[in-house]
Amino acid sequence: MRVSAVFAASASATQCTYPGGNCYELNMQTCQGSSTFTLHGLWPEWANECSGASFDINALSSIRSDLEKYWLSCPEFGSDNETFWSHEWEKHGTCSGMGQLEFFQKGLALRQQYVSKCSGSTCTVCFDKTLTTL
Numbered sequence: 001m002r003v004s005a006v007f008a009a010s011a012s013a014t015q016c017t018y019p020g021g022n023c024y025e026l027n028m029q030t031c032q033g034s035s036t037f038t039l040h041g042l043w044p045e046w047a048n049e050c051s052g053a054s055f056d057i058n059a060l061s062s063i064r065s066d067l068e069k070y071w072l073s074c075p076e077f078g079s080d081n082e083t084f085w086s087h088e089w090e091k092h093g094t095c096s097g098m099g100q101l102e103f104f105q106k107g108l109a110l111r112q113q114y115v116s117k118c119s120g121s122t123c124t125v126c127f128d129k130t131l132t133t134l
Helices: 057-070 081-091 100-117
Strands: 004-008 023-030 037-044 122-128
Touching: 023 100, 037 100, 057 081, 057 100, 081 100, 100 122
Parallel strands: 004 122
Antiparallel strands: 023 037, 023 122
16 A cells, blocks of 8 residues: 655645646655655646756766665666656756756755655655745
8 A cells, every 4th residue: 555645845735736736746755675765756846848958967976876865766667767867857857947956956955854754655745936835
């Protein structure tokens, strides 16, 4: 059974939906056989696949070890980390208004700040467009 913890940092969870949500959704999950929450993504819910810079793995070299530990592709999904990060950037990060490094750093920082509130195997946190809490 998949249990999901959903809580809102500022926008209500019902407003944090795609398309048209006026918020970010931070989605975390545990990989099969693990109890550690990893990031699935930081998703601006107002749009997907916006124009922007192409994914550049070299831009993430300063945080790569953290990405490999906390924003990894779960083995059961059959993708490698770089492919997963590229997907997250091209589908979601390009719509965030942030640069690539800033987007991934923000996801990691929010995970660190909120992961202790998570339980079960999935966890969703909603934020307003400024990524601040009330």
